[in-house]
Amino acid sequence: MTNPIGRFHNIETGEIVDRELTDAEIADLYDVTSKTTTELNDPAGNK
Amino acid sequence: MATGFPTKANWSAGDLLTSSQMDDLAATVNTLSTASSTSGQVATSAGANAAVTWTDMPGMTLISTTSLSGASVTLSSIPQTYKKLILFVKNPINATASGALNIKLNNGSGAFISGTYLSTNFSYVGSPIKTPANYTNTNADQGFWLEIDDYTNTSGNIKPILFYGFWTAPDTPFNSAGMWYGSSAITSIVISNTGGNFTSGTALLYGVR
Numbered sequence: 001m002t003n004p005i006g007r008f009h010n011i012e013t014g015e016i017v018d019r020e021l022t023d024a025e026i027a028d029l030y031d032v033t034s035k036t037t038t039e040l041n042d043p044a045g046n047k
Numbered sequence: 048m049a050t051g052f053p054t055k056a057n058w059s060a061g062d063l064l065t066s067s068q069m070d071d072l073a074a075t076v077n078t079l080s081t082a083s084s085t086s087g088q089v090a091t092s093a094g095a096n097a098a099v100t101w102t103d104m105p106g107m108t109l110i111s112t113t114s115l116s117g118a119s120v121t122l123s124s125i126p127q128t129y130k131k132l133i134l135f136v137k138n139p140i141n142a143t144a145s146g147a148l149n150i151k152l153n154n155g156s157g158a159f160i161s162g163t164y165l166s167t168n169f170s171y172v173g174s175p176i177k178t179p180a181n182y183t184n185t186n187a188d189q190g191f192w193l194e195i196d197d198y199t200n201t202s203g204n205i206k207p208i209l210f211y212g213f214w215t216a217p218d219t220p221f222n223s224a225g226m227w228y229g230s231s232a233i234t235s236i237v238i239s240n241t242g243g244n245f246t247s248g249t250a251l252l253y254g255v256r
Contacts, residue, residue, distance in 0.1 A: 004118035012124035035173025
């Protein structure tokens with residue numbers, strides 16, 4: 001089974017490439033897990 | 048000849064005068080040179096008696112135009128030479144089903160926005176920037192406008208955003224404001240539609256000086 005195609009436009013070079021998304025890119029695309037503002041302010045969890 | 052008068056009487060348009068040619072050996076007259084400028088730039092004062100600097104005209108510049116296609120559209124290597132970015136996505140159509148539009152800056156989930164459509168309030172915390180309802184997949188008369196201020200800032204953890212747009216069935220405008228959390232400069236934007244692959248539409252990216 002193939003992954004969906006995504007479009008990638010490099011603004012600096014003007015190059016536009018349509019290619020299959022990697023599994024990691026798909027995971028990122030559909031990662032809509034919410035975070036609290038505390039987590040957003042402190043992504044490393046240091047506070 | 049009186050002091051201060053040029054020694055050459057017949058100047059042509061565009062002639063560049065040196066201090067000695069202007070009989071201004073004390074160099075108290077500042078001349079305007081285009082030697083370090085590029086076409087379309089405007090002269091800006093650098094202070095009293097200082098040479099002018101040449102800068103790009105303030106305003107809004109269309110950086111890129113991208114046709115929407117596939118499961119996602121990624122705009123990368125965004126120039127870092129503006130004060131603000133504006134992303135205008137118009138007429139997004141997908142082949143499968145109506146869906147919300149997601150926008151990720153630097154492929155992250157750092158939105159904290161709140162807004163309204165009609166009489167409904169909505170708020171997102173720690174998610175992608177996203178439309179508060181589904182866009183009709185078959186209707187082109189829709190779009191959104193996303194403004195990202197201070198997008199090159201790397202010293203703070205927030206970037207102000209305005210996000211507003213319009214969808215159909217029923218016709219509904221929305222508006223929202225908030226912040227994008229992240230200490231990195233914004234160099235990429237990923238646009239996707241939860242309803243399916245884009246089949247048409249346009250993403251216009253503007254830079255504001």
